[in-house]
Amino acid sequence: MITTHKLSKLYGRGLYALRDLTITVGKGEFVFLTGPSGAGKSTFLRLLLMKERPNEGEIVVNGHNLASLSRREIQEYRRGIGFVFQDFKLIQRRTVLENISFVSEVIGVSPAQQRRRAFQVLKWVGLQHRMNAYPQELSGGEQQRISIARALMNDPALLLADEPTGNLDPDLSLEIMNLFREINAGGTTVLIATHDRELIRLVGRRSVTLDSGRIVEMAEGMRA
Amino acid sequence: MRAIDYAFRQGWASLRRGGGSTVFAVIAIALAVSVLGGLLLVTWNMERLLARWTTSAEFSVFLRDDATSEQRGLIETLIDQSGAAAGREYISKEQALVRFRREFADLASTAAAVGDNPFPASLEVRVQRSAEADGRADALLRRVATLPGVADVRYDRAWLSKVGAGLDSLRRAGLVLALLMAVAAAVTVAAVVRLGLHARREEIEIMQLVGASIAFIRGPFVAEGLLQGGIGALAAVLLLWAGFAVSSASWGPQLAAALEGLDPQFLPARFCALLVAGGMAVGGAGGFAASRHAV
Numbered sequence: 001m002i003t004t005h006k007l008s009k010l011y012g013r014g015l016y017a018l019r020d021l022t023i024t025v026g027k028g029e030f031v032f033l034t035g036p037s038g039a040g041k042s043t044f045l046r047l048l049l050m051k052e053r054p055n056e057g058e059i060v061v062n063g064h065n066l067a068s069l070s071r072r073e074i075q076e077y078r079r080g081i082g083f084v085f086q087d088f089k090l091i092q093r094r095t096v097l098e099n100i101s102f103v104s105e106v107i108g109v110s111p112a113q114q115r116r117r118a119f120q121v122l123k124w125v126g127l128q129h130r131m132n133a134y135p136q137e138l139s140g141g142e143q144q145r146i147s148i149a150r151a152l153m154n155d156p157a158l159l160l161a162d163e164p165t166g167n168l169d170p171d172l173s174l175e176i177m178n179l180f181r182e183i184n185a186g187g188t189t190v191l192i193a194t195h196d197r198e199l200i201r202l203v204g205r206r207s208v209t210l211d212s213g214r215i216v217e218m219a220e221g222m223r224a
Numbered sequence: 225m226r227a228i229d230y231a232f233r234q235g236w237a238s239l240r241r242g243g244g245s246t247v248f249a250v251i252a253i254a255l256a257v258s259v260l261g262g263l264l265l266v267t268w269n270m271e272r273l274l275a276r277w278t279t280s281a282e283f284s285v286f287l288r289d290d291a292t293s294e295q296r297g298l299i300e301t302l303i304d305q306s307g308a309a310a311g312r313e314y315i316s317k318e319q320a321l322v323r324f325r326r327e328f329a330d331l332a333s334t335a336a337a338v339g340d341n342p343f344p345a346s347l348e349v350r351v352q353r354s355a356e357a358d359g360r361a362d363a364l365l366r367r368v369a370t371l372p373g374v375a376d377v378r379y380d381r382a383w384l385s386k387v388g389a390g391l392d393s394l395r396r397a398g399l400v401l402a403l404l405m406a407v408a409a410a411v412t413v414a415a416v417v418r419l420g421l422h423a424r425r426e427e428i429e430i431m432q433l434v435g436a437s438i439a440f441i442r443g444p445f446v447a448e449g450l451l452q453g454g455i456g457a458l459a460a461v462l463l464l465w466a467g468f469a470v471s472s473a474s475w476g477p478q479l480a481a482a483l484e485g486l487d488p489q490f491l492p493a494r495f496c497a498l499l500v501a502g503g504m505a506v507g508g509a510g511g512f513a514a515s516r517h518a519v
Contacts, residue, residue: 049433051433071438074435075437076435078432078433078435079435081433089426089430091426091427091430102430103430105226105230106431106434106436106441107436108226108227108437110226
């Protein structure tokens with residue numbers, strides 16, 4: 001699903017966020033990206049989302065070499081990716097239902113399809129009863145579940161999450177991880193950046209540890 | 225179609241959220257359109273007057289007192305065959321005196337003091353508009369002036385040309401002023417739309433990440449500018465109309481007298497539509513300029 005070869009990202013003079021990163025994530029795999037702050041985890045996700053471009057090396061996702069995509073192809077590529085952030089990035093002035101259907105609306109999906117899919121994913125994360133609430137009326141765990149529901153709206157082949165449990169307590173974190181496991185069980189490739197080693201141990205999936213932009217450890221997880 | 229629908233829904237919502245800053249942008253557009261509209265209103269009515277003067281244009285051929293009826297017949301034949309005249313009328317010396325006494329009653333005694341009737345007989349020729357435009361009227365005038373029995377010809381078109389040129393200058397100056405104000409209004413709209421854009425940074429980021437097209441991302445900002453421009457221009461047209469209605473009610477007779485009996489008219493619907501479209505274009509340009517910061 002994801003293959004990178006000698007990928008480097010340079011910020012400023014000689015400051016590498018990623019250096020010669022070669023990594024492969026198979027289709028349908030669940031992989032943790034871990035390491036201390038500044039290790040390059042978020043940078044790697046930003047490169048996958050094409051929010052930034054690498055200075056060297058190449059990234060191939062689902063057969064697409066990201067360096068050669070046109071603007072229109074980038075839009076198409078992004079439609080196949082779901083994303084979840086630590087700070088949820090929910091739009092405060094929109095209701096839960098609007099936050100979720102919005103991502104389908106802006107890629108031109110018909111209103112009927114938007115609603116059908118939004119109800120589906122809301123039901124799946126167990127928050128269909130909160131669809132008319134505003135994000136500020138929800139708990140952190142609920143907000144992150146909404147964020148996950150939003151990521152699933154376009155039925156992505158790849159789900160990226162950047163510290164999705166960073167703002168949650170351990171019990172809620174495990175609950176969120178269970179959602180990710182279920183998503184992965186449905187065939188979606190999941191790549192999660194987290195510094196929470198205990199959570200990685202509990203979930204028991206493959207992890208890649210970065211430090212100063214380089215891979216320092218790769219570990220196969222023991223499925224929990 | 226969905227992108228347009230989305231753009232206008234979001235643009236309208238943003239417009240309503242904008243509050244004071246939106247009002248400021250709408251006022252800027254309304255001012256620019258008011259200046260242009262007011263100027264159009266004045267020149268439109270002046271042009272109607274000018275058109276009347278032009279269509280009623282005539283020249284006078286003053287005959288010598290000793291002109292024979294054959295000479296007069298020759299002049300009339302030339303005028304009739306020229307194809308430049310829409311009609312003609314012979315005014316005898318006596319008729320000219322009567323007309324003078326009627327139109328200038330205060331000076332009637334002056335004419336009487338002279339003794340003999342001092343007014344010459346004349347032919348008053350109404351000129352066709354096309355003949356005026358293509359120069360046939362001028363050519364006829366030059367030929368008539370050389371005929372025997374003609375004392376003088378009078379064709380006061382220069383002042384009409386001056387009035388026309390004056391109106392053109394007024395229109396050009398107004399257009400420049402309105403253009404400058406339109407640029408200022410577009411800049412104001414752009415600034416206001418950019419404020420909304422900053423407030424929606426996160427939303428735009430999400431749109432980009434989910435693969436929304438440029439039309440979906442930029443559309444709402446362009447639509448917001450279009451709506452601001454349209455509302456501003458519409459307000460300006462309504463204000464102009466209200467001002468015109470009040471002026472007509474208060475000073476109708478004076479205005480009609482100034483226009484030589486023509487009733488003052490408000491701008492035709494097509495001009496109003498053009499003003500609103502112009503306002504929308506200015507607002508849309510401002511919104512488009514701001515939207516370039518979104519992606």
